[in-house]
Amino acid sequence: MAALLGIEGISVGYxxxxxxxDVSLAVEAGSITxxxxxxxxxxxxxxxxxxxxxxxxxxxxxxxxxxxxxxxTHAIVARGVACIPEGRRVFPKLTVAENLRLGAYRETxxxxxxxxxxxxxxxxxxxxxxxxxxxxxxxxGEQAMISIGRGLMPEPRLLLVDExxxxxxxxxxxxxxxxxxxxxxxxxxxxxxxxxxxxxxAIAHSGYVLSQGRVVASGSAPELAQSAEVHQAYFG
Amino acid sequence: xxxGLFGQYVANGLxxxxxxxxxxxxxxxxxxxxxxxxFSHGDVLTAGAFAGLATYGxxxxxxxxxxxxxxxxxxxxxxxxxxFLGALxxxxxxxxxxxxxxxxxxxxTLMLGAALRECVRLFYPQxxxxxxxxxxxxxxxxxxxSFMLRLDxxxxxxxxxxxxxxxxxxxxxxxxxxxxxxxxQDAETARIMGIDFERVVLLTFALGSGxxxxxxxxxxxxxxxxxxxxxxxLGVIGFSAAVVGGLGNIYGAILGGFLFxxxxxxxxxxxxxxxxxxxxxxxxxxxxxxxIAFMAWRPTGLIxxxxxxxx
Ligand SMILES: Nc1ncnc2c1ncn2[C@@H]1O[C@H](COP(=O)(O)OP(=O)(O)OP(=O)(O)O)[C@@H](O)[C@H]1O
Ligand SMILES: [Mg+2]
Numbered sequence: 001m002a003a004l005l006g007i008e009g010i011s012v013g014y015x016x017x018x019x020x021x022d023v024s025l026a027v028e029a030g031s032i033t034x035x036x037x038x039x040x041x042x043x044x045x046x047x048x049x050x051x052x053x054x055x056x057x058x059x060x061x062x063x064x065x066x067x068x069x070x071x072x073t074h075a076i077v078a079r080g081v082a083c084i085p086e087g088r089r090v091f092p093k094l095t096v097a098e099n100l101r102l103g104a105y106r107e108t109x110x111x112x113x114x115x116x117x118x119x120x121x122x123x124x125x126x127x128x129x130x131x132x133x134x135x136x137x138x139x140x141g142e143q144a145m146i147s148i149g150r151g152l153m154p155e156p157r158l159l160l161v162d163e164x165x166x167x168x169x170x171x172x173x174x175x176x177x178x179x180x181x182x183x184x185x186x187x188x189x190x191x192x193x194x195x196x197x198x199x200x201x202a203i204a205h206s207g208y209v210l211s212q213g214r215v216v217a218s219g220s221a222p223e224l225a226q227s228a229e230v231h232q233a234y235f236g
Numbered sequence: 237x238x239x240g241l242f243g244q245y246v247a248n249g250l251x252x253x254x255x256x257x258x259x260x261x262x263x264x265x266x267x268x269x270x271x272x273x274x275f276s277h278g279d280v281l282t283a284g285a286f287a288g289l290a291t292y293g294x295x296x297x298x299x300x301x302x303x304x305x306x307x308x309x310x311x312x313x314x315x316x317x318x319x320f321l322g323a324l325x326x327x328x329x330x331x332x333x334x335x336x337x338x339x340x341x342x343x344x345t346l347m348l349g350a351a352l353r354e355c356v357r358l359f360y361p362q363x364x365x366x367x368x369x370x371x372x373x374x375x376x377x378x379x380x381x382s383f384m385l386r387l388d389x390x391x392x393x394x395x396x397x398x399x400x401x402x403x404x405x406x407x408x409x410x411x412x413x414x415x416x417x418x419x420x421q422d423a424e425t426a427r428i429m430g431i432d433f434e435r436v437v438l439l440t441f442a443l444g445s446g447x448x449x450x451x452x453x454x455x456x457x458x459x460x461x462x463x464x465x466x467x468x469x470l471g472v473i474g475f476s477a478a479v480v481g482g483l484g485n486i487y488g489a490i491l492g493g494f495l496f497x498x499x500x501x502x503x504x505x506x507x508x509x510x511x512x513x514x515x516x517x518x519x520x521x522x523x524x525x526x527x528i529a530f531m532a533w534r535p536t537g538l539i540x541x542x543x544x545x546x547x
Contacts, residue, residue, distance in 0.1 A: 051428060077430035089425040091418055102418055106430040
């Protein structure tokens with residue numbers, strides 16, 4: 001399999017010190033690749049770098065053979081990258097339907113937007129019932145559904161997922177993992193950041209472990225499940 | 237008070253309300269997308285009115301005599317020119333200051349406003365003097381009892397309401413409007429959705445500034461006169477109206493505009509009746525005092541949109 005996304009030696013920082021140092025990784029087309037790491041290890045920063053929100057200071061980010069590092073975010077999204085951001089980030093004063101519509105902002109054909117929205121409604125019937133409700137008045141779990149549905153709306157080639165199950169009940173977490181797996185079966189390549197190590201490794205094909213801004217381990221999901229670094233990163 | 241005079245006050249109040257609302261909507265849009273106060277807005281209105289007047293002069297010189305054609309071309313030129321100016325200001329003055337403290341944006345646009353005003357005064361032929369504004373609308377009047385409804389005023393009122401309705405339509409019903417609202421709520425997430433942030437900001441400034449040009453021309457048509465400083469008071473009033481309505485909220489801005497006009501009108505009617513020695517020119521003092529009292533009572537405005545912690 002060819003890599004859809006290749007990250008080659010990037011360093012990323014906010015003000016002074018680099019948060020990510022010389023990080024390299026590859027996301028195979030069609031795979032679920034997970035990023036594991038303790039709090040503050042730089043997982044969200046990696047996603048921000050791919051999206052061009054915090055462009056890397058060094059290194060290349062190659063999507064489908066082209067370097068996208070330094071492109072504005074909207075241009076990166078136009079190449080088929082979407083994101084379910086950390087903390088859900090629904091637009092609170094827009095309706096559920098408007099939030100979903102924004103997910104497919106680059107799509108101009110109304111018929112496609114409609115049919116994708118119907119697909120999201122089929123996955124999350126609750127959203128269909130509440131299509132006209134303001135997102136900010138929905139419960140935390142419902143907002144997670146909006147955020148996930150919004151990420152699916154563009155039918156991206158690469159979907160970056162940053163801790164969608166944070167703060168959800170075990171039942172909802174399980175549902176979310178099922179949705180993510182289904183999205184992958186539909187052909188979406190996923191880069192998944194998650195705290196639920198066991199559930200994540202159960203659906204991921206391969207992964208990387210970040211610690212203090214560096215890749216300290218990588219391998220297939222079964223390999224990582226046995227790895228000492230993973231245990232160290234999460235369980236001390 | 238007789239019915240005719242009362243009708244006169246109501247018609248005048250509505251007219252002012254529409255103009256104020258148009259200015260206030262600009263302030264609220266700019267604050268919405270960028271959390272900035274752009275104080276040159278009133279002077280963009282002045283520049284729009286003068287651009288309209290200059291276009292009229294040009295058309296006269298070229299021999300286009302039909303008032304309808306003159307008005308249409310004048311509106312097109314002034315609105316397009318100010319929309320362009322608004323986008324330029326956003327691109328070269330406001331956006332580069334995004335990471336600076338908001339006070340800097342406020343000061344810079346305040347200075348830009350003064351510069352625009354002085355440019356009109358110095359470079360427009362005899363720009364320091366009030367300029368007669370052409371009466372391009374039909375001047376007939378219809379008697380409704382003892383109230384004379386002037387056709388030009390009715391047309392202006394309808395035109396202003398239509399402009400506000402059009403902006404409202406853009407914001408609530410179009411893809412651009414959805415992008416503007418998304419950027420206003422969470423600019424970063426809007427970018428993650430694939431929205432070109434800078435483009436949306438420039439279009440928002442173009443929209444608000446075009447609306448200000450329209451308000452400037454309406455103001456000229458209503459009073460049949462403009463001068464280089466009309467934007468000063470209109471800017472302050474429009475800003476107050478936007479704040480009263482709750483910065484960032486379109487409905488609030490419209491409501492605030494009409495509320496301010498209502499206060500002025502009430503001041504013009506009530507002050508001379510209560511205190512006969514006060515001239516009705518104190519109506520502005522009355523209106524601003526009422527706004528200050530209101531803001532002390534409700535600091536976030538009528539419709540709290542986002543807290544104005546950055547102002
Ligand atoms: N906007 C920012 N400005 C400055 N520093 C930041 C910013 N965002 C993150 N950091 C720093 O970068 C480091 C990595 O943060 P990041 O959010 O990438 O971690 P994370 O792995 O996603 O953690 P978590 O599991 O808690 O979400 C942290 O030390 C954090 O303080
Ligand atoms: Mg994170």
